[in-house]
Amino acid sequence: xxxxxxxxxxxxxxxxxxxxxxxxxxxxxxxxxxxxxxxxxxxxxxxxxxxxxxxxxxxxxxxxxxxxxxxxxxxxxxxxxxxxxxxxxxxxxxxxxxxxxxxxxxxxxxxxxxxxxxxxxxxxxxxxxxxxxxxxxxxxxxxxxxxxxxxxxxxxxxxxxxxxxxxxxxxxxxxxxxxxxxxxxxxxxxxxxxxxxxxxxxxxxxxxxxxxxxxxxxxxxxxxxxxxxxxxxxxxxxxxxxxxxxxxxxxxxxxxxxxxxxxxxxxxxxxxxxxxxxxxxxxxxxxxxxxxxxxxxxxxxxxxxxxxxxxxxxxxxxxxxxxxxxxxxxxxxxxxxxxxxxxxxxxxxxxxxxx
Amino acid sequence: xxxxxxxxxxxxxxxxxxxxxxxxxxxxxxxxxxxxxxxxxxxxxxxxxxxxxxxxxxxxxxxxxxxxxxxxxxxxxxxxxxxxxxxxxxxxxxxxxxxxxxxxxxxxxxxxxxxxxxxxxxxxxxxxxxxxxxxxxxxxxxxxxxxxxxxxxxxxxxxxxxxxxxxxxxxxxxxxxxxxxxxxxxxxxxxxxxxxxxxxxxxxxxxxxxxxxxxxxxxxxxxxxxxxxxxxxxxxxxxxxxxxxxxxxxxxxxxxxxxxxxxxxxxxxxxxxxxxxxxxxxxxxxxxxxxxxxxxxxxxxxxxxx
Amino acid sequence: xxxxxxxxxxxxxxxxxxxxxxxxxxxxxxxxxxxxxxxxxxxxxxxxxxxxxxxxxxxxxxxxxxxxxxxxxxxxxxxxxxxxxxxxxxxxxxxxxxxxxxxxxxxxxxxxxxxxxxxxxxxxxxxxxxxxxxxxxxxxxxxxxxxxxxxxxxxxxxxxxxxxxxxxxxxxxxxxxxxxxxxxxxxxxxxxxxxxxxxxxxxxxxxxxxxxxxxxxxxxxxxxxxxxxxxxxxxxxxxxxxxxxxxxxxxxxxxxxxxxxxxxxxxxxxxxxxxxxx
Numbered sequence: 001x002x003x004x005x006x007x008x009x010x011x012x013x014x015x016x017x018x019x020x021x022x023x024x025x026x027x028x029x030x031x032x033x034x035x036x037x038x039x040x041x042x043x044x045x046x047x048x049x050x051x052x053x054x055x056x057x058x059x060x061x062x063x064x065x066x067x068x069x070x071x072x073x074x075x076x077x078x079x080x081x082x083x084x085x086x087x088x089x090x091x092x093x094x095x096x097x098x099x100x101x102x103x104x105x106x107x108x109x110x111x112x113x114x115x116x117x118x119x120x121x122x123x124x125x126x127x128x129x130x131x132x133x134x135x136x137x138x139x140x141x142x143x144x145x146x147x148x149x150x151x152x153x154x155x156x157x158x159x160x161x162x163x164x165x166x167x168x169x170x171x172x173x174x175x176x177x178x179x180x181x182x183x184x185x186x187x188x189x190x191x192x193x194x195x196x197x198x199x200x201x202x203x204x205x206x207x208x209x210x211x212x213x214x215x216x217x218x219x220x221x222x223x224x225x226x227x228x229x230x231x232x233x234x235x236x237x238x239x240x241x242x243x244x245x246x247x248x249x250x251x252x253x254x255x256x257x258x259x260x261x262x263x264x265x266x267x268x269x270x271x272x273x274x275x276x277x278x279x280x281x282x283x284x285x286x287x288x289x290x291x292x293x294x295x296x297x298x299x300x301x302x303x304x305x306x307x308x309x310x311x312x313x314x315x316x317x318x319x320x321x322x323x324x325x326x327x328x329x330x331x332x333x334x335x336x337x338x339x340x341x342x343x344x345x346x347x348x349x350x351x352x353x354x355x
Numbered sequence: 356x357x358x359x360x361x362x363x364x365x366x367x368x369x370x371x372x373x374x375x376x377x378x379x380x381x382x383x384x385x386x387x388x389x390x391x392x393x394x395x396x397x398x399x400x401x402x403x404x405x406x407x408x409x410x411x412x413x414x415x416x417x418x419x420x421x422x423x424x425x426x427x428x429x430x431x432x433x434x435x436x437x438x439x440x441x442x443x444x445x446x447x448x449x450x451x452x453x454x455x456x457x458x459x460x461x462x463x464x465x466x467x468x469x470x471x472x473x474x475x476x477x478x479x480x481x482x483x484x485x486x487x488x489x490x491x492x493x494x495x496x497x498x499x500x501x502x503x504x505x506x507x508x509x510x511x512x513x514x515x516x517x518x519x520x521x522x523x524x525x526x527x528x529x530x531x532x533x534x535x536x537x538x539x540x541x542x543x544x545x546x547x548x549x550x551x552x553x554x555x556x557x558x559x560x561x562x563x564x565x566x567x568x569x570x571x572x573x574x575x576x577x578x579x580x581x582x583x584x585x586x587x588x589x590x591x592x593x594x595x596x597x598x599x600x601x602x603x604x605x606x607x608x609x610x611x612x613x614x615x616x617x618x619x620x621x622x623x624x625x626x627x628x629x630x631x632x633x634x635x636x637x638x639x640x641x642x643x644x645x646x647x648x649x650x651x652x653x654x655x656x657x658x659x660x661x
Numbered sequence: 662x663x664x665x666x667x668x669x670x671x672x673x674x675x676x677x678x679x680x681x682x683x684x685x686x687x688x689x690x691x692x693x694x695x696x697x698x699x700x701x702x703x704x705x706x707x708x709x710x711x712x713x714x715x716x717x718x719x720x721x722x723x724x725x726x727x728x729x730x731x732x733x734x735x736x737x738x739x740x741x742x743x744x745x746x747x748x749x750x751x752x753x754x755x756x757x758x759x760x761x762x763x764x765x766x767x768x769x770x771x772x773x774x775x776x777x778x779x780x781x782x783x784x785x786x787x788x789x790x791x792x793x794x795x796x797x798x799x800x801x802x803x804x805x806x807x808x809x810x811x812x813x814x815x816x817x818x819x820x821x822x823x824x825x826x827x828x829x830x831x832x833x834x835x836x837x838x839x840x841x842x843x844x845x846x847x848x849x850x851x852x853x854x855x856x857x858x859x860x861x862x863x864x865x866x867x868x869x870x871x872x873x874x875x876x877x878x879x880x881x882x883x884x885x886x887x888x889x890x891x892x893x894x895x896x897x898x899x900x901x902x903x904x905x906x907x908x909x910x911x912x913x914x915x916x917x918x919x920x921x922x923x924x925x926x927x928x929x930x931x932x933x934x935x936x937x938x939x
Contacts, residue, residue, distance in 0.1 A: 402793075406796075457683060
């Protein structure tokens with residue numbers, strides 16, 4: 001068991017900086033998710049921890065051991081690959097036993113540990129098969145078993161669920177979380193799927209352009225995003241971003257005053273962006289003091305609720321309402337932003353997610 | 356570097372010049388892997404190639420001279436050998452390229468029995484030029500199959516001496532046929548690999564715009580194949596300048612060519628200077644042809660950039 | 662115009678008939694000479710002097726083949742050809758596999774240059790090497806030996822071997838190697854336990870290519886040997902004074918292995934002779 005210390009790691013490939021001066025501390029037993037769009041550097045960071053790539057500068061420690069220069073096999077890690085990387089010429093049992101044999105574990109212990117890992121993943125019946133004879137879900141279980149059997153200090157997972165179909169992914173997500181909570185092994189989990197990030201991790205590090213923008217618990221990242229990128233990358237629909245003008249602890253949106261949860265020390269008149277989640281907007285059919293007047297532009301029934309796209313002056317805001325809310329296109333509505341749920345997200349001319 | 360020293364947990368290793376270590380290990384690996392092959396090729400390829408050049412400019416006693424080139428030009432069969440080599444080459448290359456293009460296109464279309472057909476068409480790839488010469492010798496020799504068939508059909512009264520000393524037409528035809536038969540498989544395979552690299556959507560797009568099969572071939576496939584053809588032509592022309600086994604099997608000394616002259620100066624007369632001079636001539640001619648192909652079949656770089 | 666009406670394309674349009682005719686013609690052109698040399702070689706020795714000749718073996722006989730194999734020097738030459746072929750394969754694989762692995766797995770300065778060199782060596786007239794090497798081998802006491810020919814054949818086979826090995830290694834996902842390394846093997850161990858077992862077939866084909874090249878090569882073998890020629894060199898040397906049955910049987914003996922070789926080489930023809938793409 002060990003935590004991971006990453007200090008000022010930089011890595012570039014052919015002049016392109018993939019990981020830019022990242023520092024991150026992962027606690028012992030913690031489930032850390034690296035989340036970001038493709039090309040943000042999350043996989044590179046994982047490969048640096050694994051030792052497949054070596055950083056240009058900075059250091060990495062696992063537990064209290066500096067592993068910056070260690071080869072992958074000496075880092076006490078186990079990795080689950082996106083493509084599973086099962087050895088096609090070895091049976092499932094030999095795939096799982098491979099690492100133990102490389103570490104000269106005794107024959108009897110190999111047999112019992114392979115058995116144990118297979119039972120944990122529910123693949124005892126598949127031990128004599130070759131990887132090509134397995135379904136995608138079964139391969140995934142073998143890949144996880146092959147990692148767990150090593151009893152490593154750290155488990156690294158590179159988008160392990162992305163090659164599964166939607167239904168299986170949902171099932172494996174819960175199963176993996178359950179499993180890893182029981183084992184309490186430090187885990188670093190790379191994904192571009194924000195739902196996976198929110199549902200599985202103890203903490204989520206949101207990355208973009210090789211840098212960690214915010215590292216916090218899933219609810220913190222969701223409710224209190226650090227900047228506009230995080231706000232719009234996480235959550236479905238993404239957080240509404242609205243331009244406003246600051247004045248003490250109040251901002252003015254389209255002429256209506258909205259209270260901020262914490263006092264801002266912005267000079268009065270500064271243009272700012274505020275963020276609010278769709279579910280934190282109360283929708284009224286009649287005019288209300290302090291509510292924003294809006295017009296219904298699009299109505300999308302999503303089964304559990306209706307998603308409304310509303311025009312508020314020049315802004316477009318999404319709000320969710322119950323399915324029995326009677327509304328049609330063009331109706332006037334009044335939006336009340338729920339107390340304490342408005343986030344101040346810096347000056348107005350910052351850009352949203354680029355990809 | 357300053358940030359690392361402050362890290363208390365990592366202090367012990369911080370003083371080492373780690374960057375340099377990483378450079379040496381990972382970055383030297385490919386060169387170490389390439390080294391044995393590189394050393395071997397230097398010893399047995401680059402060095403002898405330079406040696407040949409030197410020998411061609413030396414007398415037997417090692418002093419420098421240009422006499423070898425004069426001696427080559429005065430060599431009895433020199434003009435004939437040069438003419439024959441060029442004549443055979445000028446016939447072989449266009450004929451086999453045309454047929455190979457046809458074969459490649461046919462092999463791409465989904466004909467019944469395509470796999471067997473491709474197997475048969477590939478066989479000559481593993482046949483040597485000497486074997487090809489002997490195979491066609493059984494056809495063209497005076498009591499061979501061609502004369503037998505012609506006589507059975509009463510087209511001739513007596514066997515024709517196709518491979519006689521003075522029958523240049525017969526000799527050249529036999530050599531060209533044998534060489535085309537042997538090497539068009541190679542050209543076909545090269546062209547097929549080129550065709551497979553062309554996205555099928557391009558052909559489908561042209562078809563949807565109303566182009567017929569013939570037009571698609573000339574306006575879409577062939578222009579995109581230009582780099583592939585360039586490779587095939589360079590490879591085949593340089594080997595055709597060295598035509599050797601086919602000639603020996605079919606013509607013996609009746610049709611002198613450059614490579615055979617070079618070989619006989621070594622094996623029969625132990626005159627390495629003259630042999631090397633012939634070899635240099637072949638090198639110069641193939642280099643000129645390569646430069647020619649590179650110039651005349653040039654494709655603007657931008658066309659194939661993604 | 663709708664998609665459903667596309668099916669009739671499969672039927673015998675004039676275009677398709679023309680394609681079949683052309684394919685048939687080319688196939689005949691490929692096969693017929695092979696058939697004829699077989700007929701010529703599988704007749705009694707006296708039958709070769711019959712004229713006009715029969716287009717089928719009448720009667721079938723292995724007399725010519727036996728005569729050829731028993732001719733002076735043929736069997737020892739055959740033995741030398743096999744030995745040289747195997748030596749070429751061993752040398753080419755030993756040198757070519759590491760180089761191919763470097764080309765397949767590493768991005769390094771000069772990688773493009775290596776690929777360019779590989780292509781240009783193949784377009785280089787190999788005949789130019791034989792003459793100085795003959796001189797060098799005389800000095801090294803290697804002239805007229807099996808090793809000297811194998812060395813030259815390795816020079817000729819090496820670029821192709823590197824190219825093929827690289828394409829074979831590229832087919833093994835590098836993640837498999839990384840997975841093995843994360844479980845405690847060194848890079849060499851990962852190659853030994855994972856990459857090589859998965860490349861066995863492809864490397865077998867590369868070995869076959871090297872063997873065929875050596876088996877077929879005439880010029881260097883003729884220039885570098887006197888009393889110890891390879892099979893093709895022995896046949897070339899005997900051509901001038903040999904009777905017809907010898908030549909026909911020799912032609913068949915040199916051609917027959919090609920049928921087997923190509924059968925196993927076929928899946929790799931494109932990686933071997935196609936354009937080098939990285």
